[in-house]
Every structure is written in C-alpha cells, then in structure tokens.
Amino acid sequence: MSVIDPANQYLLQLLREAPSETLWWVDENILTLPTTIKGISAITNRYDLYQQLKQHHWPANFSDFDASHIAESSLSCVLLRLPKEKSLVHFLINQTARLLKPGGELCLIGDKSEGIRGFNKRAATRLGGNLEEKKISGGLWFGKITSNPGKAGEPLDDHNYPQLREVLDSFDTGFQFISKPGVYGWQKIDSGSHFLIEHLPGMLDQPLPLSGKVLDLGCGYGYLSLKAAGPQTHLTCTDNNAAALMCCEANLAARHLSGHVIASNAGDLVSDQYDTILCNPPFHSGFATNTELTERFVAAAARCLKSNGNACFVVNKHIAIEQKASKYFANISVYTENNHFKLIHLRQPKASKTKYLHTSDQ
Secondary structure, three states, X not given: OOOOOHHHHHHHHHHHHOOOOEEEEEOOOOOOOOOOOOOEEEEEOEHHHHHHHHHOOXXXXXXOOOOXXXXXXXXXXXXXXXXXXXXXXXXXXXXXXXHEEEEEEEEEEEEHHHOHHHHHHHHHHHHEEEEXXXXXXXXXXXXXXXXXXXXXXXXXXXOOOOOOEEEEEOOOOOEEEEEOOOOOOOOOOOHHHHHHHHHHHHHHOOOOOOOOEEEEEOOOOOHHHHHHOOOOOEXXXXXXXXXXXHHHHHHHHHOOOOEEEEEOOOOOOOOOOEEEEEEOOOOEEOOEEOOHHHHHHHHHHHHHEEEEEEEEEEEEOOOOHHHHHOOOEEEEEEEXXXXXXXXXXXXXXXXXXXXOOOHHHO
C-alpha cells in the first residue's frame, strides 16, 4: 500500500481545489494518484505513473515533459511537487511561464532541504508575479506564484534540458554516448554497470559482443547494450523513463545497432523470451529507497528468460537479491563483488512463465 506523506497530502488537497484548465506535472516522487478530477490534465515522464493515471481515467501524456500540444497562455493553474533535479525544475518553470494565462498560478510544493524556497523566488522572478509562501509542516513549504507576463524575467538556466547531447566519459577511455538531463547519472558511466560489463565475458563464458536474443532490463541511456551488443545481436531495451528511452534509441542508431526500445514498468510489457538478460536495477522510488523494485526486476527476468538462459544482475552489496531471487530461480550464484557492488548470476527460472504477474496487474 502506498504511503501518503505530508507533501502528497497537500498536493491532493490542491488537486481537489484546482480550477478547470489546470496542468499537473507528475514526477517520480508522487506516491498516491487520485481518481481523475474534471478539468485537470497530467504529463509524466514515468511510464508506471502514466499507467496508473490512465487506470484512474486521467487525461495524461507520457513524454519527457513535452507540453508543446498545450496552447500558449491557456492554463489557469499548474501544479508541481518538486522533482529531484534542478535543471528539470527550471525547465518546468520555464514551460509554465509560456502556458499560464495572465493571472494564472503556479503552485510548488517541496521541502526546505530540496531548495523549495529558492525555487519559489526564482519562479516569481521568471513569471513576473507575486509570491505567496507558507510553511505546511516540518521543513515542507508551499509557494503560489501568479503570472504577470509584462514583468516576466529571463528563462531560468535549465541546461537546455530537452537537448540530446554527446558525452565523453573519462571513466571508460574514449567512450562516447548520447544523453541528457532527466536520465539517471546522465553525465557519467554508472560504476556498477561498468563492473558488470568488465566481468560479463567471464560470467557467460563467451566473448563480447553477445549472440542471440538479449534484453537490457532498465536500460537507461543504453550503456549495457552499447557495450554488450553487436550487429548480430537481437536486442531489446526497456525502461520506465521517457528521457532514457529517447537517449537509448539515439545511442543504438548512432552505433548502427538494431533493437526494440520499449516503455515499460520493470519490464511488465516485455513478452518475448531471451537468451541473456542484463540488469542494473534501480532501488530508489522518488526520494525514498524501495527494495521492492529489485524483486520486480528479478520477477520480470524470470518471466522473460529462456529455460537455458542467463540473467546477469549488478546490485549494491546491501541489497539481499539472493533471497528475493530464490522464489524465481533455481540456480543463483554470486559471481564476484567489490567494495560497492556484487554480480549475481541467475539461471533456471522456476515454474511457468505465466506465474509472475506483470507489475501493472499487481
């Protein structure tokens, strides 16, 4: 059962009181989704939240917060629970400046530790209107900023948030990839993923690139695929994040790798069977740690792995993936570990492929 924290409780109150022609930016830290409220539409960059929104009959779009379909100066209100990434907050405030009618309101909710008061002030400068602030509880604050286009300030620095860009990472000499803000660890190579690629030939007793059908489960911008796949690899990549999917598609195209890139929630919409599954599962949901996510990825791997296939996971050492995996695999081994990560080799998925429910059905 989802936990309602004070920020979400206050957000739900604002949604119930919001006027018609309201837009709700739905980011990953939203814990509870109410049934649709007339006159309010939603945009989210997370496919699991998009699925939930549609189940609750919301008018919703899944994208990297693309609001180009909404007319300029057409909204009365915009609601935002602060995301974790500063450049994304600035991007959403900049878009809000275009979307709000004169006198329209931007409502921000966030904790003092998340920089809410600074964002409130910058939003007021950007929108050109008045700022009303109040403390909700503890470190939680609310800001309401009115739109006054005649006094609007310059766009906030959002690091050109929508733009895909090439990144050269010194961790892996000469490795270049396409990424952008909004993707987890977008400017670097994840050290856990690098650890997995470093040992993958030994884990599988075969050289790279891999042959057969390969699933990159929780692909991000596609690092594991770029390192493990070749022209003959039958590749499928899936992720929950809209920005990650865009970057993964661009990276595969740049390397002339053919593959399917699929939006899904922990692999729930992947239906094929694979020889090899690669996974560096997330273990954070919004601002909180959520180890249940790991089990979802393990269950998806069991459902999608061929009976003689190999699933190779890299996880933080403190995650007890071996116990979680014992429900789904008959053969579980720790291949190796370092000070931070361990590599888990999963084989022989248990029971029928229909046993493990898609996460959207749970």
